Amino acid sequence: MRRALVLLALAASPTLAQSADPHAGHHMPGMDHGAESTEADKDDADMAGMDMFGLDQPQQSEADGSARGTDQPAGKAKAPPVIHDRIGDRYWDPAAMARAAEAEMHPPRPAYAKLTFDLAEWRAQRGRNGYAWEAEGWIGDLDRVILKSRGEGTFAGGFAHGELDLLYGKALDPWWNLQAGLRQDLGPGPQRSWAAIGIEGRAPYQFEVQAAAFVSDKGDITARAEAAYDQRITQRLILQPRLGLELSAQDMPLQQIGAGLSEIEFGLRLRREVVRELAPYLGVNWTWKLGQSAAYARAAGEAVTERSVVAGVRFWF
Amino acid sequence: MTFPELTRRRVLQGAGLGLGALAVQPWQPAWAQPVSAGLPTLSGEDITLRIARGALGLDGKAARAVTINGTVPGPLLRLRQGQKLRLTVDNALNEDTSLHWHGLLLPFQMDGVPGVSFPGIRAGSRFTYEFAIEQAGTYWYHSHSGLQEMMGVYGPIVIDPAGAEPAPFDREHVVVLSDHSLVHPARILRNLKVEPGYYNHQRQTLGGLLAGKDQPLAERMAWGRMRMDPTDLSDVTASALRYLINGHTPAANWTALFTPGERVRLRIINAAAMSVFNLRIPGLAMQVVSADGQDVRPVSVDEFQISPGETYDVIVTPREDRAFAIVGESVDRSGMALATLAPRAGMRAAPPPLRPRPLLTMQDMGMDMGGMEMEGMDMSGMSMRDGANAPQVKLGPGVEMINPMPMDRTGDPGLGLDTVDHRVLVYRDLIALEPNPDTRAAEREIEVHLTGAMDRYMWSMDGKTMSEAHEPIPVRRGERVRVTLINDTMMAHPIHLHGHLFELVTGHGDHSPRKHTVNVLPGGKVSWDVTAIEGDWAFHCHLFLHMAMGMMRVVQVRPMAGDAA
Numbered sequence: 001m002r003r004a005l006v007l008l009a010l011a012a013s014p015t016l017a018q019s020a021d022p023h024a025g026h027h028m029p030g031m032d033h034g035a036e037s038t039e040a041d042k043d044d045a046d047m048a049g050m051d052m053f054g055l056d057q058p059q060q061s062e063a064d065g066s067a068r069g070t071d072q073p074a075g076k077a078k079a080p081p082v083i084h085d086r087i088g089d090r091y092w093d094p095a096a097m098a099r100a101a102e103a104e105m106h107p108p109r110p111a112y113a114k115l116t117f118d119l120a121e122w123r124a125q126r127g128r129n130g131y132a133w134e135a136e137g138w139i140g141d142l143d144r145v146i147l148k149s150r151g152e153g154t155f156a157g158g159f160a161h162g163e164l165d166l167l168y169g170k171a172l173d174p175w176w177n178l179q180a181g182l183r184q185d186l187g188p189g190p191q192r193s194w195a196a197i198g199i200e201g202r203a204p205y206q207f208e209v210q211a212a213a214f215v216s217d218k219g220d221i222t223a224r225a226e227a228a229y230d231q232r233i234t235q236r237l238i239l240q241p242r243l244g245l246e247l248s249a250q251d252m253p254l255q256q257i258g259a260g261l262s263e264i265e266f267g268l269r270l271r272r273e274v275v276r277e278l279a280p281y282l283g284v285n286w287t288w289k290l291g292q293s294a295a296y297a298r299a300a301g302e303a304v305t306e307r308s309v310v311a312g313v314r315f316w317f
Numbered sequence: 318m319t320f321p322e323l324t325r326r327r328v329l330q331g332a333g334l335g336l337g338a339l340a341v342q343p344w345q346p347a348w349a350q351p352v353s354a355g356l357p358t359l360s361g362e363d364i365t366l367r368i369a370r371g372a373l374g375l376d377g378k379a380a381r382a383v384t385i386n387g388t389v390p391g392p393l394l395r396l397r398q399g400q401k402l403r404l405t406v407d408n409a410l411n412e413d414t415s416l417h418w419h420g421l422l423l424p425f426q427m428d429g430v431p432g433v434s435f436p437g438i439r440a441g442s443r444f445t446y447e448f449a450i451e452q453a454g455t456y457w458y459h460s461h462s463g464l465q466e467m468m469g470v471y472g473p474i475v476i477d478p479a480g481a482e483p484a485p486f487d488r489e490h491v492v493v494l495s496d497h498s499l500v501h502p503a504r505i506l507r508n509l510k511v512e513p514g515y516y517n518h519q520r521q522t523l524g525g526l527l528a529g530k531d532q533p534l535a536e537r538m539a540w541g542r543m544r545m546d547p548t549d550l551s552d553v554t555a556s557a558l559r560y561l562i563n564g565h566t567p568a569a570n571w572t573a574l575f576t577p578g579e580r581v582r583l584r585i586i587n588a589a590a591m592s593v594f595n596l597r598i599p600g601l602a603m604q605v606v607s608a609d610g611q612d613v614r615p616v617s618v619d620e621f622q623i624s625p626g627e628t629y630d631v632i633v634t635p636r637e638d639r640a641f642a643i644v645g646e647s648v649d650r651s652g653m654a655l656a657t658l659a660p661r662a663g664m665r666a667a668p669p670p671l672r673p674r675p676l677l678t679m680q681d682m683g684m685d686m687g688g689m690e691m692e693g694m695d696m697s698g699m700s701m702r703d704g705a706n707a708p709q710v711k712l713g714p715g716v717e718m719i720n721p722m723p724m725d726r727t728g729d730p731g732l733g734l735d736t737v738d739h740r741v742l743v744y745r746d747l748i749a750l751e752p753n754p755d756t757r758a759a760e761r762e763i764e765v766h767l768t769g770a771m772d773r774y775m776w777s778m779d780g781k782t783m784s785e786a787h788e789p790i791p792v793r794r795g796e797r798v799r800v801t802l803i804n805d806t807m808m809a810h811p812i813h814l815h816g817h818l819f820e821l822v823t824g825h826g827d828h829s830p831r832k833h834t835v836n837v838l839p840g841g842k843v844s845w846d847v848t849a850i851e852g853d854w855a856f857h858c859h860l861f862l863h864m865a866m867g868m869m870r871v872v873q874v875r876p877m878a879g880d881a882a
Contacts, residue, residue: 067826068756068826068827069753069756069820069825069826069827069828069829069846070753070759070820070821070822070823070825070826070827070829070844070845070846071824071825071826072758072759073758074758074759074760074761074762074798074799074846075758075759075760075761076761077760077761077796078761079761079763079791079792080791080792080793080796080875080877081791082788082789082791082873083791083873083875086853087425087851087852087853087873087875088425088426088433088434088435088436088853090426091426091435092426092435092436093436096436096437097432097435097436099436100413100431100432100435100436100437101432101433102432103413103431103432103437104430104431104432104433104783105432105783105784105787106784107784110507112507112510112511113511114511114512141510141773142714142773171713171714171773172714173713173714174714174715174716174717174770174772174773175544175717175772202544202772204541204542204543204544205538205541205542205544206541206544231523232520232521232522232523233522233523233524234522234524235518235519235520235522239523276508276512276515316511316512
């Protein structure tokens with residue numbers, strides 16, 4: 001795949017040379033006034049001297065002081081002060097004007113909301129089939145209340161672990177949001193509560209990125225980073241590689257998590273957008289436990305590496 | 318989701334009523350009936366318009382609509398220069414409404430913007446506008462309340478000159494371009510807010526790359542790095558909109574008649590809420606004789622781009638006894654508005670196929686510097702979001718870019734039309750027929766940055782929405798000012814100033830073309846000089862959702878102390 005892309009890049013590079021400015025000659029197809037112009041001679045002279053690069057250079061006629069109308073440069077007069085009145089009050093009922101102005105200047109800010117199930121899937125893996133989900137809902141706009149949830153389990157063994165995050169989000173710039181709040185672990189293991197802080201947004205090259213750090217009520221510190229990329233194959237067929245990293249500052253034997261980089265997850269999912277809001281998918285997903293986490297898994301007789309074939313549906317509303 | 322549920326239910330009720338009326342009531346006013354029968358219309362000094370819920374038939378489906386006198390578009394107002402007008406609006410909605418007279422010079426308190434020039438027209442009440450008609454030409458009117466314009470509250474205005482017609486013609490037709498959705502506009506806005514690319518089904522794909530289409534890989538990487546999408550030409554596309562001419566879909570084949578050899582004047586108005594059109598009549602040259610209702614020296618073209626709010630009058634002289642297609646292709650080429658110009662009813666010209674979707678270029682980012690486009694791919698040393706390039710702009714989440722090198726693009730034919738092999742109108746072609754009424758030099762310059770962030774669907778001026786800025790732009794009465802609009806986004810923005818005609822700074826001196834709406838191309842800037850008329854005037858992007866999101870200001874024109882009253 002990667003090699004194919006590199007080959008493509010090589011194949012594509014010569015065509016770059018052709019992408020030069022189509023306006024290089026400042027070809028102006030509409031400039032021909034044809035025979036219709038009647039008394040156009042005078043202005044044709046203006047047109048001939050017209051500065052193709054815009055307004056920054058003075059017109060020819062300006063030099064001899066004969067510039068007319070908009071050909072003259074703007075002066076440097078000062079702006080008048082803003083007057084704090086409403087001139088419409090002179091003609092209309094001031095109370096009615098005030099009401100309408102309030103509605104115009106401060107329209108009710110609608111609360112936008114979206115709930116997305118990025119993953120909702122069935123996982124076929126050796127010996128034990130299972131399920132997993134990852135969802136995020138938000139309400140607001142630049143400031144948001146966010147509810148996130150993720151988890152997984154097996155059909156034989158039941159719900160393994162999951163979590164629920166309640167976060168406040170604040171827009172940092174056009175692409176990134178700061179998120180902070182609480183996370184609650186769910187499931188049969190130790191049900192820790194955590195404080196969470198992180199960022200979510202779109203990185204250069206159009207990667208969807210999330211990164212967060214957590215501190216538990218026991219003082220444990222962990223972190224997580226995830227990135228996904230939507231590669232459109234056709235308008236409706238999308239291949240999504242996604243990578244997740246789990247980190248921990250300490251060994252947490254109860255959760256079978258070791259210090260350091262504890263787990264890597266990589267998935268490749270091919271989805272088809274039936275409509276924007278609904279896209280069934282097929283894919284594969286790998287998880288690798290590392291270091292002490294791998295040792296915990298081995299001791300418990302569990303797999304260190306898991307590979308699943310996944311089938312699910314991505315949806316939002 | 319974005320608007321109170323109650324509103325949507327009310328709208329549905331309205332649509333239901335419209336459905337019931339489907340069998341008995343024509344969708345369109347008489348002048349817009351499938352075969353144009355001249356222009357029966359509303360004239361005189363006393364006119365009443367009634368705004369009510371209704372429906373619009375779109376290829377057999379009834380779309381909910383808000384209608385004027387029962388139709389979309391509303392009636393043609395045929396007026397005479399110099400006449401007085403008493404226009405009563407009867408609001409049969411259960412929400413406030415308003416009508417704004419787009420392009421007309423009038424006392425500001427009759428301009429029809431709720432909260433700026435008047436209090437609006439409350440549900441169930443009436444309001445009478447009263448003003449004199451100063452100008453001649455082609456204009457239009459529309460609601461300035463909520464999202465009503467997107468639901469059909471618009472109609473054409475034609476004003477006959479008091480004197481001789483400078484561009485005589487044998488026959489005329491009004492051509493109102495618009496867009497209408499089967500989806501409620503509030504839903505469209507919500508979709509854009511939560512998924513900005515929701516309506517774009519023409520993105521670059523891996524399949525396209527392998528087939529050698531669109532950008533080569535390195536260019537895709539460069540755009541990806543900047544988190545920009547070169548296929549983002551229209552926020553809302555044919556996937557949600559039907560493009561209409563006089564309220565008719567292409568299938569309905571609205572037909573304008575002519576007799577071969579006649580000079581036929583087409584008064585073309587873009588009343589669409591969200592769509593820029595490329596207009597052409599394959600096989601016929603169009604002589605542009607008026608722009609925004611103002612006479613210009615005739616200029617022959619084969620195509621022109623028309624943005625929401627703009628009007629162009631063209632004269633065509635079909636000599637053959639055959640049908641011609643009037644094609645209004647959406648700028649993103651996702652669909653077209655289509656009508657027929659024919660010697661007899663029932664004829665139809667084969668419409669041309671949609672042309673391939675163009676791509677935005679580095680020039681649309683303000684980054685075109687000859688060879689730079691190739692070797693300067695990394696644009697080293699150039700920031701796309703350098704606040705120093707626009708100190709007045711507040712760099713927040715709503716500003717994704719500051720144009721590093723704004724260019725005068727008034728010599729460009731518009732997005733996607735730079736490579737067609739026929740004549741395309743550019744703003745610089747327009748030359749006023751009569752000398753400009755005020756040829757003083759501008760006393761100062763006002764720079765306004767058009768800003769936005771597609772990812773968050775935020776639109777503003779100088780980085781602030783109208784609510785955030787709150788303060789108006791102050792101008793002295795009678796002051797001559799130059800306004801320079803700088804586009805800091807990757808979209809074109811048609812900017813409209815109410816109640817004024819401004820002179821474009823395009824090198825035509827005292828014959829500068831006068832307009833009320835000007836399209837500012839991405840990466841571009843446009844300057845105009847204007848003589849300020851007293852009042853509070855709305856000033857905004859005419860892509861309706863951009864205005865609704867805050868790409869709007871009030872221009873406050875006041876006499877200064879010492880001025881004669």
